[in-house]
Amino acid sequence: MxxxxxxxxxxxxxxxxxxxxxxxxxxxxxxxxxxxxxxxxxxxxxxxxxxxxxxxxxxxxxxxxxxxxxxxxxxxxxxxxxTNKMTSPAGEVTIGIPSGAARVLSAPLLEAVRNELPRVSLKMIEGMTGPLEEWMSAGRLSLAILYRTEDSVGPMTALAREEFCLVAPPGEPPFEDSIPLSELHAFPLAVPMRNNNVRRSVADVVSQHGCVLDVRFEVDSLSTIIGMVMEGKAYSILTPSAIHKEASQGLVRTIKIVDPVITRLVVLAVNPRDDRTPAVAALRKLIPKVVDTLIESGHWLTLDRA
Structure with missing residues (x-):
């Protein structure tokens, strides 16, 4: 062998x-x-x-x-x-990033790695949070950007705090800037599958307040969900970062969910088996810096840093 x-x-x-x-x-x-x-x-x-x-x-x-x-x-x-590469990390690192976060983080992270860690080969896998968590547990990823509730962060590094909003087709109700959680039942939704952390985060708050949602479509593809909203076929519940491009172009609208606000944490998880490798350790330090820069510049729309 x-x-x-x-x-x-x-x-x-x-x-x-x-x-x-x-x-x-x-x-x-x-x-x-x-x-x-x-x-x-x-x-x-x-x-x-x-x-x-x-x-x-x-x-x-x-x-x-x-x-x-x-x-x-x-x-x-x-x-x-x-080979004493601690001061100049080298090697391949595999990181998983959810589709929503990838829309704002992938390109800046690749650029930062190219400039600051030129000997590190970054293998980036984009997907929905459910499969990413499974791959992380199976040891297929060295690092992963994941979503967690406030009480389930554990040893992971909290990067940012986001809030969910109702994503609506242009020209369709509601026309207010905000909507109570209890009124979401009036809108047919396209949302991720049940094993997705986005779905779980929303479902937990909804069930705690005795509300119901009209889930018409379960789709494990962010681009498909956004496309359905743009075409007026459904509404969705997502974070502003996931649809920032479409919202800025007027292709979809975002309505703040209140009473209560639904939030989640964006966290960085590290595979314990890889934590002491120089390349992984260097990326673990670099990622929070990239996230902070995106938040400060307004390119990642969050409530605040975690």
Whole structure:
């Protein structure tokens, strides 16, 4: 068993197929197949099931996948420590960012990494919060921007506090600047799926105040939800940062939700296994600085810094 074989095996599983992995790893597909087959022969068991749509791991393959990720992280850490890169961090860091936050944070963060951490290769994964939390728990991410309520931050670093608003099609009611929570039931909503933190944050407050919502569509795609609102097919409940571009162009309207206001915290979570790597540690310090700059400049519309 070689480190290279483990890297290729993990790459195939995460890509979902040999074809995609070959492109991402810049390795011939035949070479990937050979290395995985050698692993299977060495262990005397099947690690992957080849299907027409891609591959899936067997029980043995899942065990190897978990161990391989740990081994590869330790190899990366050892290389960093032995080559004394603490003052000039280097290596690959994978970060997950929710679609809403990504709209304001992704480009400035990539620019800051390029300028201040030129030897760090940042792998950014954008998605809805539910899958990002699952990937973080599975160890697939080194860092993640997540959403939490005030009482569930734990060891994570709070970055900002946001409030939710009703997002309405242009020219449609309500026409006031604010709306009580108890009146939201009058508007057909398109919202994320139930396992999404945005949905949970709103649902918790709604249930506590005995209110109901008219949820017509459950969609795990921010762009699709915004598109539905723009076309007048639904309303939604989002934060101003998620629809800042569309709101500034008059494509959607935002109405402040009051009695009570619904808020959430934007937090930075770190995988404990990666926390001591120089590249991850450097990014952990850089991200709050980037967020503060965005808030001060008005590019990230928040209630305040957390």
């Amino acid at each position: 070689e480190i290279r074989q483990l890297k290729y095996f993990v790459g195939v599983v995460e890509a979902g197929s040999f074809t995609k992995a070959a492109t991402l790893l810049n390795v011939a597909q035949s070479a990937l197949s050979l290395h995985v087959r050698q692993l299977e022969e060495g262990f005397g068991t099947h690690l992957l099931v080849r299907e027409r749509t891609g591959v899936r791991v067997t029980d043995a393959g899942q065990k190897l996948l978990d161990r391989a990720r740990t081994i590869l992280k330790e190899v990366q850490l050892t290389e960093a420590e032995l």
